[in-house]
Amino acid sequence: MQHDRSFTRVIQKQVGARYLLFLPEGYGADPAQRWPLILFLHGAGERGSDLSLVKRHGPPRLAEERPADFPFIVVSPQCPEGETWDADVLLALLDEVCATYAVDEERIYLTGLSMGGMGAFDLALTAPHRFAAVAPICGAGNPLRVRPEHAVLPFWIFHGDQDEIVPPAMSAQMVEALRAVGAPVKFTLYPGVAHDSWTQTYANPELYQWFLQHRRHGAATA
Incomplete structure (x- = not known):
């Protein structure tokens, strides 16, 4: 089955989400x-209903x-105007994508910048066992939410x-609490470096190599 590698999807479940989807070269050649x-969360400036804004930065x-x-x-995904990232919406989106596409659920990675970095911290603390590794960029989190169950999750934090x-x-x-x-x-x-710490971070191939070194529940790949 052939797929376009980049396109727009809209899902409506108990919650709704608009998002861009990229499929890698070779996707679908081997059905098994x-x-x-990578789940990418944009910053406050890309909120709204124009999905092209989501491609301004990052993955x-x-x-x-x-x-x-x-x-x-x-x-x-794109966050609606005037809102911030909602963990329930994002987890419903992941459920939809994993049910529809050939996702290795042991290798789901989470990253975001600015408001998206805040969303990445929040989502990782909400559902730590869902992700293999997390890279928040110029974000913030609530260190009081960090619990022993979060020890399973590797973080690479940038600022x-x-x-x-x-x-x-x-x-x-957050570094100290984790x-x-x-x-x-x-x-x-x-x-x-001021607020834009994402350009050099996402341009660095070491980030993606680091992602691929990790599987869910803290088991490093061979």
Whole structure:
């Protein structure tokens, strides 16, 4: 079965979600093959009803520009205007995508920038056993929500040390709280970088290599 690699979907379940979907080269050639998935959460500036805004930054943009470099299914929902990320909506979206496409559910990765970094922290803390690894960028979370069950989930957290929109201390607090319960955490603090710490992060192939080193429940790949 042949698929276009990039297209728009709308789902309506108990909740609704509009999203972009990218399918990697070779998808569908082997019906038995399961593919890793990246769930990308955009920032506040891309909210609304124009899905093209979602491709301004990050994995949906890079997957379209360099499809050969992306061996992932990429799911990029759009948050409605005036709202913030809702964990129930995002989990319903994941359920729909996993039921419809050839997703390797042991290799689902979560990332987001700014408001999306906040959404990534929130979703990871809400459903830690759903993801294999998480990369929040210039985001913030609630360290009081961190519990021992979050120790199963690897994090790579990114922030610019000159960020005046979301202070880097917000990421540092999450790093401290996650490490306190034993979660494997990497923290990259970019010197001299303001709020846009996502451009260099998403352009770095090491991020995607790091994703692929992890499977759900903390079991590293061979």
